[in-house]
Amino acid sequence: MTSDQEAVAGKRRGESGTDTNSAPSVGARRHLLSVSDLGAEGIEEVLRVADAFVEVSKRDIPKVPALRGKTVVTLFVEESTRTKLSFETAAKRLSADVLSFNASSSSLKKGESLRDTVETVAAMGVDAFVVRHSAAGAPAAVARWVDTCVLNAGDGWHEHPTQALLDCCTIRQVLAERDGRAPAETGVECFKGLRVAIVGDVRHSRVARSSVLAFGALGARVTLVAPGTLLPPAVEAWPVAGVSHDLDEVLPQTDVCYLLRLQGERGAGRFLPSVREYAAAYGLNARRAATLADGALVMHPGPMNRGVEIADEVPDLPGSVILRQVANGVAVRMAVLFMLLGTPQGKSPAGAVAGLEDAWETSGA
Amino acid sequence: MPEPTEAPPVTHRGAARVPGTVPTVVVRGGTVIDESGQRRADVVCSGGTVSAVGEGLEVPSGATVLDAGGCLVVPGLVDLHVHLREPGNEDAECIDTGARAAALGGFTAVVAMPNTDPPLDNAAVASEVLALGAGAVCKIAVAGTITVGRAGEHLAPMGELADLGVRLFTDDGAGVQDSGVMRRALEYARGLGVTLAEHCEDRALAPGAAMHEGEWSSRLGVPGVPAEAEELMVARDIALVRLTKGRLHLLHLSSAGSVVLLGAAKAEGLAVTGEVTPHHLAFTDAELADYDTAFKVYPPLRTAADVAALRKGCVAGTVDAIATDHAPHRPEAKDVPLADAAPGMLGLETALAVVLGALCGGEGSPLYSASGEQLSRLSTRDVVGLMSWRPARIAQMALCQGGDQGGPITPGAPANLCVFDPTESWVVDPLRMASRSRNTPWAGRKLTGRVRHTICAGEPVVVGAEAQR
Structure with missing residues (x-):
């Protein structure tokens, strides 16, 4: 999306924002390709809707008919278990039909191009593509090729917007709980000045790119911590407060320690002398975690390499919210799907959830 | 080998020009610009050569009159760097379609790069390409490879290729990675009087x-x-030229630092020349913000500071030539995620207008350096020099080298002319291009400066912006 189009989308959103009878305002957007498509206001809105779905997820029957009749395709050209399951769970809890596209046994393996594959599936009449691809920009390409809503579920080193959103959702939820308040009451004030350290392979991380944009938009102060080989090029142009090569120095000034997964092949000698040396300098263990600022959170997008970026004992420390990230992933993806695909009748998300649930119950499910 | 997905359309091979059959042509009402200067003059061409230049010349009976009102009449443009894809990838481009695109762009000679399949690393393939090019609407010269199979290991038979008239050698698509091989290649080429690119x-x-x-x-x-x-x-190659006393041409320079190195090598008196492409003078890497594969090119589009430095290099005379690196690709090679897309873009039909815009300060192309200082503009004559007589010399095609390109426009000189209107605006329509491929980054954009007529060896091959065969 060009900045012009973004501006138009933003304007449209602003205009409809005061009209409570209009569709969810993010519905004015066609796609979620980058966190920058949302901006601070959009992120806040996703979090608000997600909170409603967090509540739904706690019910006996965690399912609402909000997207009944809609078809969501998960197009995972690069393998991923957790993100795919999370999106599919989210779509199913919204009563959408889910078509799962398995790249390893698909026509892509027979030499069909991605474009032909996508156009073929789109011709069947689908409402959204959830795209995971090893090449940056692949979801943007899909969005150009077909007239269907596209959600980026991770593209190369570029972005993984729903991961960043679920991270924000988790931080807000935990900080609100500590204050004894509902997350919705706190708004996004809790991010102002929040000191976030993103540690590890930033260069090759789509999670880092999305998180930096999201945390930055909400007013957090992000510090990147990595050896020089794992920092991105032109890092001085990134919207971060600082860059460090010394984890021990950064930890005492850190409220959220966000660990990135170190892919095995990075330790093979081109980027790092060894995984062992990396773990010694940048791995978070209990001793280091104890030096974090009071009440600091430890986060990880998963899957974890225990003993590399995160010591075995760390996920069980009180400050670790790693499993909550996973749980919130479903609610956040429900929110994004609902906001992009929901009908104007949905009015507000809370209304949609309550109202449509009645319909669900009377339909005898 | 996989079956081709679609049979290439039957190629229309233009009939070879037969000397003596070219008509007498009068280019009337234009302003002639060549290396010696600028003057209002008509140009009469007959029998493949310029027969008269002057104001108000009489039109010989039976002559074809081409209107050049408001136009500049310049020596045919020379492109040192095109990919014509034949043999091996004829569904992207072939010599015939590439030559037609060249003629429409005002070029009367192009140098076909040798990274075909098979590559031009032997006399048999090179002769075939030269034979195929003999009937084309512009002169087709070829470059040979430096190493066998462009693999960077063994020297290609440069002597054998030089005997066929090959004057440039390159492994374009890749540099020669091994410094030892490059050193030997420069030393060997020196004895043949040829240039490594x-x-x-x-x-x-x-x-x-x-x-x-x-x-x-x-x-x-x-x-x-x-x-x-x-x-x-x-930097390495310049050092090797110093060592070997060889002759080197640097293809498609894209960075500010390269221009500095080229300038220093020239100041030292080394036999080094350099070219830049129209697209590197016009675009920055910001064009890729939407992952548009049309802008994926090799070397890549760089920063605004690099663009400014390349423009400055042209203005200062450090850069010797503009070459298109015309690189046709089928849609299926571009309709893929950026990482998988083939690098390259079409250049022949848009080059002159793009360069005029970038270097003469045409509409929408202000000449600013990265620091905001306004750069001096280049005269139209200097631009034509960068696209005609200067590249002609690098390719050893100039009149003084026994060739027929680059002017001057004087009686007795070969009739290779480009007639263009520097003020005519047009919108680029990929579907109307002569190239067999459509991968132009200029699709739908307005350019100013259009080739009206092209005369190649006396034959009007483009008249009124339409190819004649």
Whole structure:
């Protein structure tokens, strides 16, 4: 999306924002390709809707008919278990039909191009593509090729917007709980000045790119911590407060320690002398975690390499919210799907959830 | 080998020109510009040569009159760097269609790069290409490879190729990575009086690169190649020229640092020349913000500071030539994610207008340096020099070298002319291009400056912006 189009989308959103009878305002957007498509206001809105779905997820029957009749395709050209399951769970809890596209046994393996594959599936009449691809920009390409809503579920080193959103959702939820308040009451004030350290392979991380944009938009102060080989090029142009090569120095000034997964092949000698040396300098263990600022959170997008970026004992420390990230992933993806695909009748998300649930119950499910 | 997905359409091979059959042509009402200067004059061509130049010349009976009102009449343009894809990839381009695109762009001679399939690393393939090009609507010269199979290991039979008239040798698509091989190649070429042309990039710095490494690649999460990968090889090759006394031409320079190195080599008196492409003078890496594969090109589009430095290099005379690196690709090679897309873009039909805009300060192309200072503009004559007589000399095609390109426009000189209107605006329509491919980044954009007529060896091959065969 060009900045012009973004501006138009933003304007449209602003205009409809005061009209409570209009569709969810993010519905004015066609796609979620980058966190920058949302901006601070959009992120806040996703979090608000997600909170409603967090509540739904706690019910006996965690399912609402909000997207009944809609078809969501998960197009995972690069393998991923957790993100795919999370999106599919989210779509199913919204009563959408889910078509799962398995790249390893698909026509892509027979030499069909991605474009032909996508156009073929789109011709069947689908409402959204959830795209995971090893090449940056692949979801943007899909969005150009077909007239269907596209959600980026991770593209190369570029972005993984729903991961960043679920991270924000988790931080807000935990900080609100500590204050004894509902997350919705706190708004996004809790991010102002929040000191976030993103540690590890930033260069090759789509999670880092999305998180930096999201945390930055909400007013957090992000510090990147990595050896020089794992920092991105032109890092001085990134919207971060600082860059460090010394984890021990950064930890005492850190409220959220966000660990990135170190892919095995990075330790093979081109980027790092060894995984062992990396773990010694940048791995978070209990001793280091104890030096974090009071009440600091430890986060990880998963899957974890225990003993590399995160010591075995760390996920069980009180400050670790790693499993909550996973749980919130479903609610956040429900929110994004609902906001992009929901009908104007949905009015507000809370209304949609309550109202449509009645319909669900009377339909005898 | 996989079956081709679609049979290429039957190629119309233009009938070879037969000397003596070319009509007498009068180019009337234009302003003639060549290396010696500028004057209002009509030009009469007959029998393949210029027969008269002057004001108000009488039109010989039976002559074809071409209106050049408001136009500049200049020596035919010479492109040192085109990919015509034949043999091996004829569904992207062939010699005939590429030559027609060249003629429409005002070119009367092009040098076909040797990275075909099979490559031009032996006399048999080179002769075939030269034979295929003999009947084309513009002169087709070829470059040979430096090494066998462009593999960077064994020297190609440069002597055998030189005997066929090959004057440029390159492994374009890749640089010669091994310094020892490059040294020997320069030494060997020196004895043949030929020039090595290098695609400068140290591959070790470019694994998986799809664009320039910088702010944009970082933001987009796309693997990039830093400008230093080019500069390292430029610096190495210049050092090797110093060592060997060889002759080197640097292809498609894209970075500010390369221009500095080229300038220093010239100041030292080394036999080094350099070219830049129209697209590197016009675009930055910000064009890739939407992952548009039309802008994926090799070497990649770089920063605004690099664009300004390349323009400055042209204005200062450091850069010797503008070459298109015309690189046709089928849609299926571009309709893929950026990482998988083939690098390259069409250039022949848009080059002159793009360069006029970039260097003469045409509409929408202000000449500013990175620091905001306004750069001096180049005269139209200097632009034509960068696209005609200067590249003609690099390719050893100039009149003084026994060739027929680059002017001057005087009686007795070969009739290779480009007639263009520097003020005519047109919108680029890929479907109307002569190239067999459509991968132009200028699709739908308005350009100013259009070729009206092209005369190749006395034959009007383009008249009124339409190819004649």
